[in-house]
Amino acid sequence: MAFEMPKETSESKIREVTLGTGDVKVGGENILPFYLFEGEMPNRPLIAVEVYDDNPQEWSPVVAEPLKDVLADPVAWAKKAQDEWGADLIALRLKSTDPKGDDKPAEEAAQTAKAVAEAVSIPVIVYGSEDVDKDGDVLKAAAVATEGKNVVLGPANEDNYKTVGAAALGYKQTVAAKTPIDVNLAKQLNILLSNLGVDVGNILVDPTTGALGYGLEYTYSVMERFKIAALRQDDSMTQMPLIADVGVEAWKAKEAKAPAADEPAWGDENKRGVLWEILTASSLLVAGADVVIMRHPDAIKTVRKVIDSLMG
Amino acid sequence: MENGKVRVCFYPEDRCIEVDKGENVLRAAMKADVHINASCGGEGYCGKCRVIVEKGDVKQKLQVKLSEEEIKRGYVLACSATLESDADIRVPIESQIGDKSALTRRPPIPLKGYTLSAKDWAERLPQWELNPPTTKFHLVLDKPTLEDNLSDAERIKRELSRLAGLKDVVVDFPMLQVLPGLIRAASFDVTVTVLDRGQELRAVRIEKSDTSQGQAAIAVDLGTTTVSTQLVDLQTGKVIAEASDYNGQISFGEDIISRIIYSTRSTGLAKLQSAAVNTIWNLIQQMVEQTNMEYCNITHLCISGNTTMTHLLLGIDPRYIRVDPYIPVAQYFPWIKASNIGIRIASGVYMRCTPGVASYVGGDIVAGVLASGMFNSEKITLYIDIGTNGEMALGNKDWLISCSCSAGPAFEGAGVKHGMRATRGAIEQVRINEVTLEPMIITVGNKRPIGICGSGLIDALAELFLTGILDERGKIKTELSETNPRVRQGDWGGEYVLAWADESGTSRDIVITDPDIDNLMRAKAAIYAGINILLEEVGMTVDMVEEILIAGAFGRYLEIDKAIIIGLLPDVDTERIKFVGNGSLLGSYLMALSKNLIAEADNIANMMTYLELSTNNKFMDQYVSALFLPHTHIDDFPSVKLRLEEARETARLGREAGGEGA
Numbered sequence: 008m009a010f011e012m013p014k015e016t017s018e019s020k021i022r023e024v025t026l027g028t029g030d031v032k033v034g035g036e037n038i039l040p041f042y043l044f045e046g047e048m049p050n051r052p053l054i055a056v057e058v059y060d061d062n063p064q065e066w067s068p069v070v071a072e073p074l075k076d077v078l079a080d081p082v083a084w085a086k087k088a089q090d091e092w093g094a095d096l097i098a099l100r101l102k103s104t105d106p107k108g109d110d111k112p113a114e115e116a117a118q119t120a121k122a123v124a125e126a127v128s129i130p131v132i133v134y135g136s137e138d139v140d141k142d143g144d145v146l147k148a149a150a151v152a153t154e155g156k157n158v159v160l161g162p163a164n165e166d167n168y169k170t171v172g173a174a175a176l177g178y179k180q181t182v183a184a185k186t187p188i189d190v191n192l193a194k195q196l197n198i199l200l201s202n203l204g205v206d207v208g209n210i211l212v213d214p215t216t217g218a219l220g221y222g223l224e225y226t227y228s229v230m231e232r233f234k235i236a237a238l239r240q241d242d243s244m245t246q247m248p249l250i251a252d253v254g255v256e257a258w259k260a261k262e263a264k265a266p267a268a269d270e271p272a273w274g275d276e277n278k279r280g281v282l283w284e285i286l287t288a289s290s291l292l293v294a295g296a297d298v299v300i301m302r303h304p305d306a307i308k309t310v311r312k313v314i315d316s317l318m319g
Numbered sequence: 320m321e322n323g324k325v326r327v328c329f330y331p332e333d334r335c336i337e338v339d340k341g342e343n344v345l346r347a348a349m350k351a352d353v354h355i356n357a358s359c360g361g362e363g364y365c366g367k368c369r370v371i372v373e374k375g376d377v378k379q380k381l382q383v384k385l386s387e388e389e390i391k392r393g394y395v396l397a398c399s400a401t402l403e404s405d406a407d408i409r410v411p412i413e414s415q416i417g418d419k420s421a422l423t424r425r426p427p428i429p430l431k432g433y434t435l436s437a438k439d440w441a442e443r444l445p446q447w448e449l450n451p452p453t454t455k456f457h458l459v460l461d462k463p464t465l466e467d468n469l470s471d472a473e474r475i476k477r478e479l480s481r482l483a484g485l486k487d488v489v490v491d492f493p494m495l496q497v498l499p500g501l502i503r504a505a506s507f508d509v510t511v512t513v514l515d516r517g518q519e520l521r522a523v524r525i526e527k528s529d530t531s532q533g534q535a536a537i538a539v540d541l542g543t544t545t546v547s548t549q550l551v552d553l554q555t556g557k558v559i560a561e562a563s564d565y566n567g568q569i570s571f572g573e574d575i576i577s578r579i580i581y582s583t584r585s586t587g588l589a590k591l592q593s594a595a596v597n598t599i600w601n602l603i604q605q606m607v608e609q610t611n612m613e614y615c616n617i618t619h620l621c622i623s624g625n626t627t628m629t630h631l632l633l634g635i636d637p638r639y640i641r642v643d644p645y646i647p648v649a650q651y652f653p654w655i656k657a658s659n660i661g662i663r664i665a666s667g668v669y670m671r672c673t674p675g676v677a678s679y680v681g682g683d684i685v686a687g688v689l690a691s692g693m694f695n696s697e698k699i700t701l702y703i704d705i706g707t708n709g710e711m712a713l714g715n716k717d718w719l720i721s722c723s724c725s726a727g728p729a730f731e732g733a734g735v736k737h738g739m740r741a742t743r744g745a746i747e748q749v750r751i752n753e754v755t756l757e758p759m760i761i762t763v764g765n766k767r768p769i770g771i772c773g774s775g776l777i778d779a780l781a782e783l784f785l786t787g788i789l790d791e792r793g794k795i796k797t798e799l800s801e802t803n804p805r806v807r808q809g810d811w812g813g814e815y816v817l818a819w820a821d822e823s824g825t826s827r828d829i830v831i832t833d834p835d836i837d838n839l840m841r842a843k844a845a846i847y848a849g850i851n852i853l854l855e856e857v858g859m860t861v862d863m864v865e866e867i868l869i870a871g872a873f874g875r876y877l878e879i880d881k882a883i884i885i886g887l888l889p890d891v892d893t894e895r896i897k898f899v900g901n902g903s904l905l906g907s908y909l910m911a912l913s914k915n916l917i918a919e920a921d922n923i924a925n926m927m928t929y930l931e932l933s934t935n936n937k938f939m940d941q942y943v944s945a946l947f948l949p950h951t952h953i954d955d956f957p958s959v960k961l962r963l964e965e966a967r968e969t970a971r972l973g974r975e976a977g978g979e980g981a
Contacts, residue, residue, distance in 0.1 A: 191940065191943040191944035192942075192943060194944075195951050198951070202790070242952075
């Protein structure tokens with residue numbers, strides 16, 4: 008008798024969430040990541056390309072160089088990401104609103120969000136500056152400005168989920184719920200959002216990302232446990248697609264951005280940061296990320312190939 | 320109808336309940352789950368709880384807030400009226416504000432769990448007998464002669480052997496010092512107190528003439544936060560006085576870790592020891608003053624405390640309890656003279672601390688397990704002591720396993736803004752109307768509220784959650800302040816006003832605040848996590864536990880269903896949950912009366928396995944998932960899910976009805 012591979016099949020599946028107004032969907036799988044021999048993964052994991060609205064100055068030249076003609080123009084940046092790098096999504100960060108930085112008014116940033124959402128045909132994630140209080144205003148304004156676009160607003164956290172959730176509800180947007188690397192806390196925020204009236208089918212979970220060397224294993228474990236709870240224990244409050252916020256975290260790592268002059272033993276600085284981002288992203292894809300937010304064009308291209316090969 | 324019971328029906332709810340004759344109308348309404356606005360705890364001060372007696376004999380004590388006209392029409396104040404016969408009582412609209420009669424509320428379910436009492440011990444503790452470790456013997460000694468020239472001490476030993484068959488009694492040294500003068504002054508008519516230490520008999524005290532009639536002992540529960548004591552008559556086995564107070568050590572730190580740290584400072588250990596001794600001594604004084612017992616009637620003390628408290632009381636350095644690998648100095652403690660640690664009641668008074676299991680499972684749990692009788696039972700039993708350290712034990716007569724999780728003192732009323740012990744004026748029961756968010760409160764002694772005790776806090780948390788004033792994280796929804804004055808933004812976050820200043824006994828608003836609720840949430844999460852880890856460790860689920868016994872100093876009782884609503888206890892059939900009261904005190908009391916049980920406590924301490932949670936990496940995960948109302952995994956709490964849906968539906972209907980009315 009021929010060998011038959013044992014299969015662990017599941018009645019449960021991750022919710023399929025529609026992003027934007029077209030036919031882009033995320034989630035929907037009834038298997039652990041890429042276990043295609045056991046079931047279905049109807050949607051490929053998506054790559055969201057980071058776009059900033061504050062003309063970032065402090066970045067490593069390795070990542071700033073290929074972006075230099077668009078860094079100051081979020082709309083052009085988003086278009087380039089879509090047209091040249093094949094972004095599945097745009098992840099717009101309204102960093103200019105950060106009270107510790109430029110502290111631009113919410114309304115101004117919301118107009119940027121609107122312009123970006125109108126300039127591209129792919130769905131958009133709109134993240135605030137991750138200042139709990141300011142984000143409430145910023146994301147509300149962004150929700151109003153992008154009404155009808157079904158953007159992903161976030162991150163909603165324990166302290167501002169009411170404002171962000173209400174904005175998403177009121178203007179029919181999707182929510183990204185972010186909690187600090189803990190399965191239970193992530194589930195709790197989903198419960199709070201759903202009690203607020205947010206449809207569980209309109210929530211993505213951002214469980215907080217640790218880059219390679221900076222807590223990657225924690226994020227890996229949390230994502231894995233979240234998927235197992237969703238699929239094996241049929242826990243409906245964990246059946247949301249997962250976001251891994253890779254670019255920003257990978258490029259924070261000293262190992263990614265230190266110039267070769269400072270750390271000659273660490274090898275070619277032009278490859279190091281890109282590899283750091285690729286390794287973080289591909290590890291988390293295997294852990295269960297449904298969306299990876301990325302930064303460097305070369306890393307994006309490579310991770311796309313990784314996804315292609317994993318999807319067979 | 321049973322003798323001494325009356326049946327009272329409340330309208331318009333049409334809810335009837337049987338209560339003891341003489342029961343207070345407000346308490347009867349609480350039992351029947353009928354909401355009557357009541358803010359002053361039952362002192363008759365606020366005058367809000369007006370009800371109309373339609374039928375029956377209801378005796379009104381105070382009438383200050385009622386007009387002649389109202390009295391004529393049958394009005395009474397529910398809080399200060401008692402039921403003398405079967406009665407029909409109508410709750411007028413103003414006393415139930417907005418609670419529309421059309422709304423059906425769920426029928427009352429048993430509010431308090433069954434409390435173990437004396438009649439259970441016969442079955443649970445067959446070893447118990449009235450045979451205390453100290454006994455007074457009245458001896459009329461033969462006077463010495465040239466022929467009968469035994470020493471004074473040997474003469475006493477001979478008489479003890481003759482009279483009571485006691486062999487090889489050791490005469491305590493201090494007794495020798497007083498012996499020659501005393502027995503001659505008493506003309507050889509003396510009373511000798513003999514202590515049975517297990518391994519030896521020791522004559523510890525001698526008194527003139529016959530004093531064997533009055534003999535008493537002290538039982539002590541030495542808690543981290545609260546110390547409770549009983550004065551026990553050793554002839555009858557009855558508790559003749561009780562007293563409790565906060566542990567005087569609190570000013571040196573609220574939890575055991577900060578106490579241990581303090582003890583390592585120069586004179587820290589001595590200060591902590593003397594604070595505990597003073598607390599116990601003050602309580603003994605209070606009890607003796609209440610009764611006609613004399614200090615010299617007291618012959619021994621049985622003290623149960625957690626391992627750290629026991630070390631500190633005995634002046635033993637506890638520092639190694641705190642550091643890996645968490646080693647206490649001793650598990651078993653010998654009988655010692657109480658005066659050795661500064662408790663000077665009378666000469667020759669000995670005390671014994673109940674043995675512990677490990678650094679964080681101490682004599683209080685051993686005493687509780689003893690009192691619960693679970694070590695005798697075939698049934699798989701879970702014993703939970705809800706104190707500053709949530710300690711618990713699982714098992715039956717064949718095996719016992721225990722663990723401890725730091726819960727904090729919130730359930731004892733400490734670390735809570737208006738928290739207090741369950742003494743006069745403490746809010747012990749709370750109901751909140753789903754629609755109006757008005758509270759119905761009852762206080763210990765029906766006095767105007769001055770604070771809130773453990774059972775009141777559990778009630779309040781459950782009611783705030785059911786009525787939607789709290790979200791699942793235990794945060795007060797301050798946006799409700801726009802429509803309801805009882806919810807407001809305080810200095811430290813949201814707060815809910817249980818009693819307004821003009822209704823309280825302190826002339827201040829009695830509130831429960833966000834930080835209070837945080838502390839309660841942490842406490843309940845730690846305990847629930849501990850329960851799960853303990854069960855997981857032995858590969859069991861809560862369904863396999865046949866009996867859950869709850870101990871703790873909550874007040875009169877704990878409302879089991881409320882404890883389940885907040886996720887403190889697992890969602891099991893309430894029939895399986897029983898309340899022991901203060902298990903540590905009960906165990907101390909039983910040991911004070913029965914030396915068999917002292918030996919039994921040693922066996923329990925010896926057989927119990929200890930599970931260290933501080934190194935258990937699953938604990939944090941369980942804890943965080945329990946840090947939610949009722950729990951992150953709501954499916955583990957099906958009855959709560961149902962009640963929440965009902966409460967939300969009632970609130971919705973109420974709002975709609977209110978809307979139409981307006």
